[in-house]
Amino acid sequence: MxxxxxxxxxxxxxxxxxxxxxxxxxxxxxxxxxxxxxxxxxxxxxxxxxxxxxxxxxxxxxxxxxxxxxxxxxxxxxxxxxxxxxxxxxxxxxxxxxxxxxxxxxxxxxxxxxxxxxxxxxxxxxxxxTTIELGRILFRSYLLPFEIVSVLLLVAMVGVILLSKKELK
Amino acid sequence: MNSSLIIVEILVALLGLGVLLADLWLPVERRRLLGWVAAAGVAVVFFVGMKDAAEVAYAFAAPGAKTGMYVLDGLAVFFKQFFLLAALLVILMTTEYAPKLGSGVSEFYSLVLFALLGMLFAASANDLVLLFAALELITITFVVLNSFRRDQTASIEAGVKYLILGATASAFMVFGMALVFGAAGTTNFNEMAAVQKAMGGSPIFLAGLVMVLAGLFFKMSLVPFQAWAPDVYQGSPAPATAFLAVGSKAAGVVLLLRLLFGAVPEIAARWQHVLGGLAALTILYGSLCAIPQRSIKRLLGYSSIANAGYLLLGVVAMSKAGASGVLFYVSGYLFTVLAAFTVVSVILARTESDDLSSLNGLSQRSPALAGALAVAMASLAGVPPMAGFVGKFLLLKPMVPLAAADPFLACVLVAALVGVVISMYYYFGIVRAAYWGQGVADLTPIPTSWAVRVALLIGVAGILWLGILPDALIQASTPAVEVLKPQAPVAQQHSGDR
Missing domain, CATH: 1.20.120.1200 (NADH-ubiquinone/plastoquinone oxidoreductase chain 6, subunit NuoJ)
Known part of the structure; x- marks a missing residue:
């Protein structure tokens, strides 16, 4: 069965x-x-x-x-x-x-x-x-890399806006 | 958890965010002031925020673990000061180059600060995960910095090449980390050191380690991962190139030292010959390819490849003397390269071409710039009493007894010496152009701003200080490498052992 x-x-x-x-x-x-x-x-x-x-x-x-x-x-x-x-x-x-x-x-x-x-x-x-376990690991053991990656995403965002802006001056 | 250890990083991150936000409210004509604000902020962090590490302290540990992914020890403090000083000089250099950057000047400053943040974390990385996050922050930031001059095809090309090749290197590195974690069950360097004996025979672990090293070698532009360097150095804006040459390379160096001598010294000792061969190839490749170059930035790109080879030589020695030699050399390299690039960026801010001929008549147009350039080139070539001479001496000295016992390492040493001799030729080619270059149409004096004068003064003073009174830095770099545990290779019982 x-x-x-x-x-x-x-x-x-x-x-x-x-x-x-x-x-x-x-x-x-x-x-x-x-x-x-x-x-x-x-x-x-x-x-x-x-x-x-x-x-x-x-x-x-x-x-x-x-x-x-x-x-x-x-x-x-x-x-x-x-x-x-x-x-x-x-x-x-x-x-x-x-x-x-x-x-x-x-x-x-x-x-x-x-x-x-x-x-x-x-x-x-x-x-x-489970999300609980993952969240615990992410915000305890891996808090520092997590925060660094958030800065990385900010940098990527700034970069994309800069490089795709229309006017050069 | 001891988060107060990362106060320096927090300050730099806040400074970067502040510069980014201040741009929104400042009127356009006052944005150049942001460069001074950023420089002052970094200087304050450099003088106030950095304390000597009395003991090794860990932060961000898994619950119940003795060690953490962030470490603050002598080595970390040494490199943090190094990166802060490099960023300070680069920002001062940028204030002169700013008119060429168009509207994005303040973003340039804040990106330099974010790259600095990545480097500060790299100096303290005690875990593969933190190593990767820090290196990615550096790489992504440099992709943007390299392609900052969108009006120039070469700059876009530099950014795209760095993006694609950097992403490939990162992919290899992540795959390698997965293999290392799969075999060793840990990503922490201290825990890895505890199991390295068992892991020495695991092909999965070794393959993973090789792939991680490939990623680090890419950052340091070592053969065979050097192909990107000349194009990227040539196309990028001069301040970005300078920061790439000094900061990104040094981040690779500190991570290499920590990984090889902190996590897997026994395996590193077995790879002495491979690393030695790579160092010799890198030195010869960089030196030989630099000879026919006409573009200053491209030439300095090849020179940076050769210098990466010398840095690896200090690792090949597999001793604390070699490691502290690496620290000294990279410090001398900081002052030298930043002085050279400050001069180059002043000249490039006035002309589009970075051909060697644009240096012609520099000694009449600005004796100070020409003098600083000559000092920097003499230091790169390794002429006493400059920093480069002492640095090369400290790197080659631990190799001599090894070379006496091992014919292969003797060949490596000879290659390094040949590289020094070749490099004399092309470095003095630059000096010749600046002092004896013919056919100058334009002899108008080049005015220099205060920022450039300060940056050049720091650079030249640093070169001469390290060259004439090297003791102070040697005494600082010797305790810094105490945390590393390099192991001399076991006496080779099998003949022809690789």
């Missing part, structure tokens, strides 16, 4: 794979914006997988940062570059072959790693990435 979480895992994993496939090889549309939208769905389904691993914070960050901020950036780039010719592009045999080799290699490594792993570690302590 499978647990309900197992069912959810297969559902989210299947959705991740499906959306991932549709993102790179959509048979209905070759529009880059459609691909980007499927990438959003892939990321959201992966966030579901993180929730099943009890990594709630990671799931929230995944949606906020990747599905939110990074995807907006992607869409900006796609729309700025106006990739019309991308829709007409023919498949490149060499690239296809190299891609196949890369996939085969990665799959080989994965299968090997899974086969050599001994599945006895059922009693692994559950790593719970």
């Amino acid at each position: 499978p647990q309900p979480t197992d069912l959810l895992f297969y559902a989210f994993a299947g959705l991740t794979l499906l959306f991932g496939f549709l993102c790179v090889a959509n048979p209905l549309s070759r529009n880059p914006v459609t691909s980007a939208m499927f990438l959003v769905l892939t990321i959201v389904s992966m966030a579901g997988l993180f929730v099943l691993l009890n990594a709630f914070f990671l799931a929230a960050v995944q949606i906020l940062v990747y599905a939110g901020a990074v995807m907006v950036l992607f869409l900006f780039v796609i729309m700025l570059l106006d990739l019309r010719e991308e829709e007409r592009r023919k498949l490149n045999r060499v690239a296809l072959g190299l891609g196949g080799v890369a996939i085969a290699g990665l799959a080989g490594i994965l299968v090997r790693a899974l086969a050599s792993a001994t599945p006895k570690s059922a009693s692994v302590p559950a790593v719970e990435g």
Whole structure:
């Protein structure tokens, strides 16, 4: 009798794979914006997988940062570059072959790693990435780097405004 | 938690924010005053804020740990004073260069202060995480500083090159840190020192360490991570180049010393030959490539590569004498390079080209500038009684007994000496242009402002002081390296051992 979480895992994993496939090889549309939208769905389904691993914070960050901020950036780039010719592009045999080799290699490594792993570690302590724990580490042990990074973001902001200002004088 | 230790950093951060905000309310014509405010603030922190570290103090520790990620010891205090002095001179230099920077002058000052903040933290980094955060603050700030002259393609090019190559180096470094943490289970240098014996045989740990070193070598512009230096030095505004040459390099030096001699001295000792080979290649590359250069800033870029090689030589000695030699050399380098770049930025504030010929007739246009430039070049070339001579002497001296016992290190020493001889040629090429350059159309005197005079006076006085009376600094740098524990390599039992 499978647990309900197992069912959810297969559902989210299947959705991740499906959306991932549709993102790179959509048979209905070759529009880059459609691909980007499927990438959003892939990321959201992966966030579901993180929730099943009890990594709630990671799931929230995944949606906020990747599905939110990074995807907006992607869409900006796609729309700025106006990739019309991308829709007409023919498949490149060499690239296809190299891609196949890369996939085969990665799959080989994965299968090997899974086969050599001994599945006895059922009693692994559950790593719970709760926000409380993370916040405690961030604001106690790693307070100083955290503050330095905030200065870094300020510098980056000042730099971007300076370098993109219209008038030079 | 002992947060009062970071009072100097807090003051500098507040000063940076203050300069940034003051820009909003000050009328345009009074913004140049901000340079004086920033310089005065740094000077106050330099004279008042820095106290000698009586003992090693840690801050920002994990609960229950004896050690922390921030350390305040002799080495940290030495380098904090170094960075504050460097920033002071750079800000004084900028007040002269300011008209070329357009509307962003006050942002330039505050970015210099934020870069200084990163360097101050780097001086105290006792943990890979703090090391990374501090280095990133320095790198990102310099990307902006380097591309500050948006009206010039070369400056944009410098910024973009530094951004892309710096990001690549950072990516390697972060990956290396992940491997080190994965193998050793800690990012703290003291805790790493406790497990280094066990880690010496772990390929994951060693690979991680090599990648972290690659990131530091990039900052110091050591071969084979030196390719960015000439282009970036040439394209950046002169004050930014000066701060990059002195501050960023010294931040790499202090982190290298802490990592190699604080965290993993045993592994460092095993890598003596590799580091020695890199030092020799760096010295020869920098010296040989500088010979045909016509651009002053590019030439100084290659010279900074060669000097990074000499600094690494002090690490190769694997002794406290070598480490304190590094501290002395980098101090002499501070005065020398900042004096040279002050002269260069005064000249570049009047002309666009930084060709050697723009120095022609300098001795008639401004004897003071020409004199300061000549002193700085003589110090870089290692002529007594300048700081550069004593510095090179202190770096090479601990190498001599090692070279007597080890033919490979003897070759490294010979390469360093050859580099000194070659460098005479191109440094005195600059002096020749300033004093005996022909074909001068424009002989109008170059007026110098008070800020430039103060900066030049500090620079020249520092060069001569360290060259004639080196004892004071040697006595300061010897206790500063007491916290480091370099280990002499074990007598080589296997012949041909690498």
